[in-house]
Structures are given as C-alpha cells and as structure tokens.
Amino acid sequence: MSHVQHLIESIFPKTERSCRRRVKRGAQDCPPKQERGAVIIEFAMLAPILLMVSLGIFQVSLLLFQQQALHSAAREGARIASLPTSSISDIESAASDAMLGVTFASQPTVTLTPDDGAPPCEDRATLPVTVDLATSTRLDIPFVSGRIVTLTSSATFRCEE
Numbered sequence: 001m002s003h004v005q006h007l008i009e010s011i012f013p014k015t016e017r018s019c020r021r022r023v024k025r026g027a028q029d030c031p032p033k034q035e036r037g038a039v040i041i042e043f044a045m046l047a048p049i050l051l052m053v054s055l056g057i058f059q060v061s062l063l064l065f066q067q068q069a070l071h072s073a074a075r076e077g078a079r080i081a082s083l084p085t086s087s088i089s090d091i092e093s094a095a096s097d098a099m100l101g102v103t104f105a106s107q108p109t110v111t112l113t114p115d116d117g118a119p120p121c122e123d124r125a126t127l128p129v130t131v132d133l134a135t136s137t138r139l140d141i142p143f144v145s146g147r148i149v150t151l152t153s154s155a156t157f158r159c160e161e
C-alpha cells in the first residue's frame with residue numbers, strides 16, 4: 001500500500017461496501033457485522049444529553065449578556081445622576097437607553113439613593129449617588145423546567161460640583 005493510499009484511508013473511513021470487499025480478501029481492520037449498528041445506538045443515547053448541554057451553555061451565556069447590559073445601564077444611570085442638573089426622568093431614560101436591544105421577562109426597576117424627590121445631586125457636591133436596577137428573566141434549559149432568575153446591579157458615582 002502506498003503512502004498516498006494510506007493517507008486517504010486514514011482521512012476517509014472505510015464504508016460498509018469497501019469493508020465487505022476487503023473481508024472477502026481477509027482484511028482485519030473492518031468492524032464485525034454485529035458491531036456496525038452500535039455507533040448509531042450510542043449516538044441516539046448521547047444526542048439528547050449533548051443537545052441539553054449545548055443549549056444550556058447558550059442560555060447561560062444569554063443570562064450573562066443580560067446581566068452585563070443591566071450593569072452597563074446602572075452605570076450609565078449613575079453617571080447621569082452624578083450631574084448637578086439631572087432629573088429622575090433623565091436617569092431613568094439614560095438607563096433604559098443603555099438597555100436597548102436587550103429583552104427581560106419583566107421591565108427593570110430603577111431605584112435611586114438618596115430618594116427624597118429632589119434632583120439627586122442638588123446641593124450635595126462630592127456626596128455619593130447610587131442607582132440600583134433589578135429585573136427578572138427566564139432561564140430555559142431543555143429538559144429542565146424554566147426558572148425565573150432575578151438580576152440586580154448597582155452603580156455609585158460621586159456628585160459633581
């Protein structure tokens with residue numbers, strides 16, 4: 001057998017037809033007939049588990065994407081809140097603008113500290129202002145019941161002068 005032929009046979013496995021021809025000539029590298037269907041049965045048993053793990057990894061990565069978007073929105077809201085002329089509606093719109101394109105199971109809620117109804121940094125130079133965001137989302141992993149996961153994020157900035 002030439003090196004090229006050996007290379008081709010190592011890349012492309014033998015088919016059942018080529019094995020039948022070779023067994024007649026006494027080749028020993030083809031699987032016996034009773035073992036030929038074992039691979040299909042093993043794959044049929046492992047395919048659901050492989051699918052569940054793959055889709056589970058995908059769902060967890062989406063959850064991490066949503067958590068990162070929530071963190072970015074809290075940071076943006078706190079950045080706007082640290083400005084002396086910002087209002088509560090400015091903070092909420094900045095946080096919601098930072099989450100464009102990300103869907104959650106429930107609308108994120110914005111909590112501002114200090115929450116006295118006045119603009120957060122009015123007459124409070126160099127004091128901290130905190131924006132907290134909370135929402136829930138659904139974690140759907142195949143063959144496992146969907147769970148509701150609560151995502152939270154918080155960001156703190158000092159008020160500017």
